[in-house]
Amino acid sequence: MKLINNFILDAPVHLRPIFRISPFKTDDVELNNYFYSMPENVGKLKSYFHVQYPEMHVQLTPRGRDAIALALSAIKLNKNDVVTIFTTTNNFYISSCVTEEIEKFCCWSRSIEKNTKVIFINHEFGYCSRDVNYYKSLGYVVIEDYAHSFYSGTKKRNGFFSGDFLIYSLSKYFPVQAGGVLVYSNEYNFGEDVIEDDVSKYCEKVVSAYIDNADQIAIKRLNNYxxxxxxxxxxxxxxxxxxxxxxxxxxxxxxxxxxxxxxxMKKYLNGQGIESSVFYGVSAYFLPCHQALSNKDIEYIFEVVKSYLSEFI
Known part of the structure; x- marks a missing residue:
């Protein structure tokens, strides 16, 4: 255990802080419970997406990966079909949450194959791919996964420049424990086949209380970055x-x-309470960067990273 710049590092495990990739914190349990009880928090989240994509439909799901599954089910894929995955950098890294969901329906690849039926674009970590229009021009069904990129690209969004399906994960942007959104084109209609469950309804009401601050959240994230x-x-x-x-x-x-x-490094930082990981395929690493972090939080995270790197410098 040591004191560095007024921060205690290497404290006992049960006394270490917790910094998640998600902005959700324990304090949000009570606040979200209150937001859920407010009748005015009904429909604002869906309205937000209808403004963003006036020509598309909106469906809430318990998680982002459930939205992926719903989109894939609508495309009617065969087991031998291929979903080709592209990302902002087209690096090796792709979340298992994506690949495991695809594997329930068909195969996946990081390049276009003769059996490719769908192009899946992952907008990595808030950095949007600039190649969506090119991928659309190839004639495949296009799924865009906004993941950590909820607010990224908002100035450019409209139905014409969007994929056939858009995936959003609410817990990656808002302080909520669950929630996914599927935005989809008029060519597909789930009708009454999909019934929104209690978790989806909960997240819709809670996030509706935060949605008016989406732009302020984006600014805070940028400042923290x-x-x-x-x-x-x-x-x-x-x-x-x-x-x-x-x-x-x-x-x-x-x-x-x-x-x-x-x-x-991953083992050490996560052991210090900092949820983080290797950006596999390149020599890079990622840390939490969201609106719930203060400058002092970021300084603490920096000191932990610096402490580890000091062994190599």
Whole structure:
């Protein structure tokens, strides 16, 4: 155990802070319970998406991966069909939450195959792919997974420039424990086949209380990202992603010298209460970057990272 810049590092496990990739914190349990009881928090979330995509339908789901499953079920895939996955960077990394859901229906690949029926675009960590129109031009059904990119690309959104299906995970942007959204084109109609469950209804009401602050949340995330940049610049460490206009980061992903053991770094940081991971396929690592983090929170996370890297510098 040690004291660095007024922070205690390596405290006993049961006394370590917890910083999640999601903005949800324990304090939000009580607040969300209150929001759920407010009758005025009905329909605002769906209205938000109807404004964003006036020519498309909106369906709530318990989780983002349930929205993926719903989209795939509507496409009527065979077991030998292929969903081709592209990402913002087209790096090796893709969440198992995506691949495991696809495997329930068919095969998946990171390149276009002769049996490709769907192109699945993952907008990585708040950084939107700039190639959606190109993928659409190929003639396949297009699914866009916004994951950590709830607010990213909002200035450019409309039905014409969107995929056939859009996936949103509410817990990646708002302080809520669950919730997914499927936005889909008029070519598909689930009708009464889908009944919204209690968890979906709960998340719709709770997030409706936050939705008017979506732009302020985006600004706070961007400010936190900039603060990470300032701190890590002290170690001559740069962000991995190029931050484009209308991108609002869901994580702070940074390049790591190749001589650093990334797996041990992951073990150490998560052991210190910082949910984080390797950006597999490249020498990079990502940390929480959301609206619930204060400057001091970010400084603490930085000191933990710095403490680990000091073994290699």
């Amino acid at each position: 900039r603060y990470y940049e300032v701190l890590f610049n002290q170690l001559n460490i740069r962000p991995y992603f190029e931050l484009n206009d209308d991108d609002y980061p869901g994580v702070f992903c940074f390049t790591v010298p190749e001589y650093v053991n990334l797996q041990e």
